[in-house]
Amino acid sequence: MRVRRLSLAHFRNYERLDIDLDPETTILFGDNAQGKSNLLEAIFYLAAMRSFRASGDRELLSWSVSDDPLAFTRIASRIERHGEPIDLEVVLREELRRGDGDAQSSVLTKRIKVNDVPRRAIDVIGTATAVMFSPQDLELVEGAPLLRRRYLDVTISQADRAYCRSLAQYNRVVLQRNHLLRAIRDRGAQPDQIHFWNRELIAAGSYIVSQRLATIKTLGDVSRRFYGDLSGGDDSLAVGYKSGVFHGEVDLAAAPDGIAAQFEARLADLQGREVKLGVSLVGPHRDDLTFHLGGHDVSAFGSRGQQRTVALALKLAEAEYLRRQTGERPIVLLDDVLSELDPTRRAQVLDSIEPGQQLLLTATDAETFRRAATRPVTWLRVSGGRVEQQRPASMAH
Ligand code: ATP
């Protein structure tokens, strides 16, 4: 998987950008706040159809146009998937909608085209595959459960379209169901409607849980190997899954079946409490990944170094997982992450990237360049939302 051409319009601090990209290694360098991360964000958006950092798509519109009621931003690309060129384009556009009476409000629409044919986001995620690695990802182990669920969801969605659809469906069902739970509590709505929403919740939710469990088996094996390499031989990393559906930690070796039946039983147990609280208490939106080293929970007992190394191993495993699932190595995007690592780990991250795999990395310090530059590299200087091909002065021979 490669991105060969990228064009941006009104995307963050890029008013206009048109560049060809190296099929192998590109190093983006330049001072702070020039647009290095923004460029990686645009590439990652093509794969996930969402930002790796923005809380909403509106943030991506350039400030220069954000007061315009018809503002838009475009990310257009030529990618190469199994050697075949594909044009992939996303346009986010403010459009006016008539609300109540004469009031107009603007909504942000997302229009996607693949080879010029309009497509829905849900059918396009994973057309490009990419792994984004930024310093926040080093917080994956000790951070909030939401980060770990997102890690799983972004990873699996790129490889499995049915997962992506189930997830969208599931999230809608949770909202509707919560609404109903509160209506039962506050307005004495009929409780029998809940059976319909339970069935919907169980259908989408069971598929999500089963795919997560299958994925964690692969990710667990691969990240144990990476953790062993990174830590100098500790092969005890165990990645697990904790789910309210199963009253906690799931025994992955036992290949749990009957997820739907378990889910149903739990919903029956919890219905009283759910109505009282007005929220759905059990299901994949509440689940979590777990990590153990030598049997001890890494998020509770691991040193900071161990936690970061586990996170690193997981990220490397993500790329390998996508390769196995899609038959092709994903684009690897490393945002500032090398400078956060010691030289051994830095070398290991770079060594895990196969020659021929596309890598784009950003850095501000020359030392990180030197390691990466043992392979043929295209240097891009990023400055004020512009990009030009240029070697950094410190690398001149
Ligand atoms: P660093 O080395 O500090 O990580 P960077 O080169 O990665 O810097 P970016 O995160 O890409 O910098 O941000 C570049 C600039 O883009 C910042 O000055 C930021 O304020 C600006 N910016 C962010 N969002 C928008 C937007 N929607 N419109 C215009 N500019 C924006």
Ligand code: MG
């Ligand atoms: Mg940055």
